[in-house]
Amino acid sequence: MDRRNFIFNSISLAAGSLGLSMYLSACGTQKQVQASNKSGLITLPLQSFKNEKGEYREMVSVNAEGVPYVIFVFRKTESEFTALKGMCTHNACDLNPVQTGLDCPCHGSRFNKEGTVLNGPASKNLTRYFTSVSGNDLLINLNKVIP
Numbered sequence: 001m002d003r004r005n006f007i008f009n010s011i012s013l014a015a016g017s018l019g020l021s022m023y024l025s026a027c028g029t030q031k032q033v034q035a036s037n038k039s040g041l042i043t044l045p046l047q048s049f050k051n052e053k054g055e056y057r058e059m060v061s062v063n064a065e066g067v068p069y070v071i072f073v074f075r076k077t078e079s080e081f082t083a084l085k086g087m088c089t090h091n092a093c094d095l096n097p098v099q100t101g102l103d104c105p106c107h108g109s110r111f112n113k114e115g116t117v118l119n120g121p122a123s124k125n126l127t128r129y130f131t132s133v134s135g136n137d138l139l140i141n142l143n144k145v146i147p
Contacts (some may be wrong), residue, residue: 016081033062043140044060044137070094089117091106101113
């Protein structure tokens with residue numbers, strides 16, 4: 001490995017470690033969940049929002065079958081949720097959850113829990129998907145985007 005690659009890899013590792021520690025401290029109640037996806041309709045059990053003590057988490061990150069990005073779902077009330085595409089609108093970098101919403105580790109863009117840009121360089125809000133509750137499940141419709 002040459003010096004340039006060594007420095008780049010070292011900086012990347014340090015930045016990743018910092019991002020992970022910020023993520024863990026800011027989102028201690030966050031959980032990663034696998035979910036089914038049938039023709040763009042993701043089904044997520046509402047139980048996914050409960051922790052081991054039966055308390056509700058504010059957010060879960062969803063990995064859905066056939067979806068190449070994470071979907072961050074914020075719980076507002078028992079029946080109100082916000083589902084956001086976890087990819088920055090500036091350069092398509094994967095976003096990291098933080099206490100105030102989502103941050104882009106690539107260029108510093110920040111988004112609130114509704115997907116609105118707080119500071120750039122991103123100038124477009126995050127893609128926000130229609131959600132509904134059906135029985136004990138949260139449905140996220142990837143075919144229906146909220147403007």
